[in-house]
Amino acid sequence: MKSKLEIFAQGSGRSWKTAIVSLVILFISAAAFAQSTSQTIRGIVKSAENNQPVPGTNIYLKSQSSVGTFSDSQGQFEFPRPLKAGDVLVFSFIGLKTTEWIISDQTAGYVVIEMAEDPIQMVDEILTEGDETPRVAASAKRIRKVKANH
Amino acid sequence: MRFAMILCLFGCSARAQVTDFPATDFSRADSIAKRYTAHPLTDLKTLADKLTCALSTEQEKFRAIYKWVCSNIEADYYLLTLNKRNRTKWKGAKLARWNKKFNRMVFDKLQQEQKTVCTGYAYLIRELSFHAGLSCEIVNGYARHSGIDKNTVGITNHSWNVVQLNSKWYVCDATWSSGVFNLDAHQFVKKYDDRYFLMEPSLFSQSHYAVNGLVMKDR
Numbered sequence: 001m002k003s004k005l006e007i008f009a010q011g012s013g014r015s016w017k018t019a020i021v022s023l024v025i026l027f028i029s030a031a032a033f034a035q036s037t038s039q040t041i042r043g044i045v046k047s048a049e050n051n052q053p054v055p056g057t058n059i060y061l062k063s064q065s066s067v068g069t070f071s072d073s074q075g076q077f078e079f080p081r082p083l084k085a086g087d088v089l090v091f092s093f094i095g096l097k098t099t100e101w102i103i104s105d106q107t108a109g110y111v112v113i114e115m116a117e118d119p120i121q122m123v124d125e126i127l128t129e130g131d132e133t134p135r136v137a138a139s140a141k142r143i144r145k146v147k148a149n150h
Numbered sequence: 151m152r153f154a155m156i157l158c159l160f161g162c163s164a165r166a167q168v169t170d171f172p173a174t175d176f177s178r179a180d181s182i183a184k185r186y187t188a189h190p191l192t193d194l195k196t197l198a199d200k201l202t203c204a205l206s207t208e209q210e211k212f213r214a215i216y217k218w219v220c221s222n223i224e225a226d227y228y229l230l231t232l233n234k235r236n237r238t239k240w241k242g243a244k245l246a247r248w249n250k251k252f253n254r255m256v257f258d259k260l261q262q263e264q265k266t267v268c269t270g271y272a273y274l275i276r277e278l279s280f281h282a283g284l285s286c287e288i289v290n291g292y293a294r295h296s297g298i299d300k301n302t303v304g305i306t307n308h309s310w311n312v313v314q315l316n317s318k319w320y321v322c323d324a325t326w327s328s329g330v331f332n333l334d335a336h337q338f339v340k341k342y343d344d345r346y347f348l349m350e351p352s353l354f355s356q357s358h359y360a361v362n363g364l365v366m367k368d369r
Contacts, residue, residue, distance in 0.1 A: 058195040095257030124267035
């Protein structure tokens with residue numbers, strides 16, 4: 001016949017095993033949950049005009065702009081921090097339209113970012129030496145008039 | 151949104167100008183801009199960070215950006231005359247093709263030689279402001295001064311910026327602040343003119359007419 005102490009020890013052993021198994025299950029679930037809400041984003045940046053990779057694109061997190069990376073010589077990148085749904089990445093390259101890209105629950109781990117050319121219309125009117133803007137011209141006219149009156 | 155911005159610019163902020171900041175000493179922003187003279191344009195985000203991260207107010211951040219652009223970028227007379235000629239000569243699809251080709255030329259020249267046409271100035275101001283967290287837009291329209299070519303009247307000829315600082319919209323013209331072109335020497339003369347920095351709108355509108363109040367809204 002087992003003593004009360006042995007029965008307690010046996011019962012206690014089972015409790016410990018159950019507790020350990022529960023903890024392991026808990027950790028696995030937490031890890032799986034974390035993976036589903038936050039993930040590492042890799043991808044490529046391409047020109048929308050010619051489908052060519054765009055190297056040197058600055059890619060940063062809009063909410064914390066000090067966190068970022070650049071696309072490499074093949075246009076590839078891996079963002080240095082896992083991202084979650086709702087995070088916004090900014091892609092910037094001179095001459096191309098700055099693109100904001102929102103991470104969603106459906107975002108795959110590898111993404112293709114197409115950047116279009118900036119559609120601004122280039123116009124030009126510089127001042128040459130001796131040109132006067134209406135304000136300056138008006139002032140000069142007033143000065144001449146004052147001088148003429150004295 | 152666009153209409154609201156225009157109302158805001160010409161309504162509530164009718165007197166928005168640099169004198170709104172009497173307590174601001176811009177010398178710190180100016181010295182930061184000077185520290186990064188000739189900084190490459192390959193990465194505008196990094197440049198914007200360098201120019202603005204040590205400054206706390208929106209007006210100082212914008213000042214550093216504005217001063218850097220005006221002091222480091224030159225107007226390119228060759229690009230200017232080439233574009234002007236083709237924009238007056240061509241129409242329709244041919245003009246659209248030219249605009250596309252010319253955009254690439256401008257951005258290449260901007261990156262490689264830090265030279266541009268006036269929309270290039272406005273573009274840089276907008277992009278650097280965006281990376282610094284400031285709302286800024288390009289405005290296209292007509293510029294008026296004594297040397298204007300009368301044959302080009304009616305064709306959009308200039309770009310400038312509107313920027314929102316502390317919830318008010320301000321106007322500025324980085325091209326005209328940066329210097330003047332010497333036609334005899336065929337050289338751009340860098341000569342910073344502070345008058346066009348957050349100029350009083352009523353003065354600004356004497357030489358700048360926005361096309362239908364158009365504010366280019368690309369993002």
